Amino acid sequence: MKFTINKKHLSYLTSLVHRAASNKNTVAALSGLLIEISSNHGLTMTATDMEIGIKASTKEINIIEEGSVLVNAYYFADFIKLLPDTTISIEFNNNSSKLNISYGRSSGVINTYSIQEYPELPLKEMEYKFTLPQNVLKEALKKTVFAATNNHFRQVFTGVLFDIIENNQINIVASDTHRLAFYNYTLENINLEPFNFIIPIRSVNELLRLLDDTDDDIKIGFSENNVIFYNDNFIILSRLIEGKYPNYDQVIPKNFNTKVLLKTDILSNSLERAKTMPTDDKLKIQHAQFTFKEDEISINSFSETIGEIVEIIEEFNLEGDNDIKIAFNTNYLLDVVKLLDNETKEISISLSGSLGPSLIKNPDKNNYLYILVPLRTTG
Structure with missing residues (x-):
């Protein structure tokens, strides 16, 4: 694997993805950042700790040789962030199993993990459900997530509820039992049966980092016990919080x-x-x-x-x-x-x-x- 890329593009993509990696030392592969180079997708980065997963790509690169490598996500991100604003050359050395990073006349070498141990995100069985404009989803989450709590014996209060009800109405709700934030939106061009799901605060905060203020669509699908938000630029996968959310309408x-x-x-x-x-x-x-x-x-x-x-x-x-x-x-x-x-x-x-x-x-x-x-x- 070998490619060159502008530091700005490399740092931006890394900052989007790396925080989904585990910062614990239990399983080395889960603290990794998967870097893949292909002619079809350009540079793709993936990180997951099995609770949340983020995948994003850019074609703003010069591909010399395709391939993939797994490196420590947090060290790689910290190092890339501090590089000078210049063209960065990255090459995987198959003999030493190390990643060589060159910038001008300077360089660094990073150890790699076994890529065979890295889990694949459960995207193949994904079932699409509905679509929201990015700016609507961003506003809804910003106006609700702060009302949830990080710790509660009822886990549902540590997340944000998406409640699709009759007449294509979606209510996005968060509460810590002392306060409640409620946001309503009418879904367009779809006829859904009522259902709901809850995603953790951490996943909401990571999603907010990826969303912009345009009305471009974000698609929402499900796979196993995960919800997936995706568009042409990124995929973010989150485990769902199990449990029944209380009747919030009674609180209002x-x-x-x-x-x-x-x-x-x-x-x-x-x-x-x-x-x-x-x-x-x-x-x-x-x-x-x-x-x-x-x-x-x-x-x-x-x-x-x-x-x-x-x-x-x-x-x-x-x-x-x-x-x-x-x-x-x-x-x-x-x-x-x-x-x-x-x-x-x-x-x-x-x-x-x-x-x-x-x-x-x-x-x-x-x-x-x-x-x-x-x-x-x-x-």
Whole structure:
């Protein structure tokens, strides 16, 4: 195997793929990056730890000899990233089983793994299901994945739910039981029977790295216990999380006592300042106490050891009951406020009492909402 390639193209492709490799030392081959050179596909890289797999290709290379090799993914990626911006020459030495990398008058040699031990991604039995525009999938995942949790005794909460329901509606949902993010989209030109699947947070984050902001299609298929997202440029395969997701529709309140409309940036800045107050031993969750009155909204953040911050917001519109006190996890509320700050000047908060779940959304869009359960405090 021998080829030359511009460092920019090599580094970009490596950065897309290598993170799917295992960073543990249990099975050497799973920490590998499979590099394949062929006249049909150019340079193809594959990495997998059996939980997630990524495969991507580029034809921006000069092929001298076809072939394949398996190298340590993380070392190769780190080394390539630091090379100068020049043409890189890569050659596999069959006699020494080492990969030679030349750049200008300098060079490096990397040991290789046995390619026979590398597992093949289960792509041959893949069954296509439906298609989403890249920008829609990217927006949906960005607006939901942060609401899932990394650790929970119910594994379904460590992933994002894709729920295809009647009338070609897809709901993309994530929750840690204290908050829930919900995104809806109408699938086009297809008639699917209702079904759902859950993919882990890690797979979502890797998929977000690969997606761009165009409306080009991403196809979605299934093979064994894996979901596969793919187009002409890449394939990402993820194991599915087993288990039944709870009825999220029951969590979304239908009736509210109070509705508030206020400036997104004002609320964001107030919460950022409130966040500077540390947590205390009594309630180890950073929180802000909101008081909604007819003429003002106050946001109180208190610490026995440091002090107190009181933010007053006077520019808002309130409908329904006032003189309501409610406490929110500061970081949980700030997550969605900063997210919506990128798309809307105003944010809508609907309250169902001091202890009932609140609904937060962009008032001009109905396809996304965020449910936040308030905290019980003694203050």
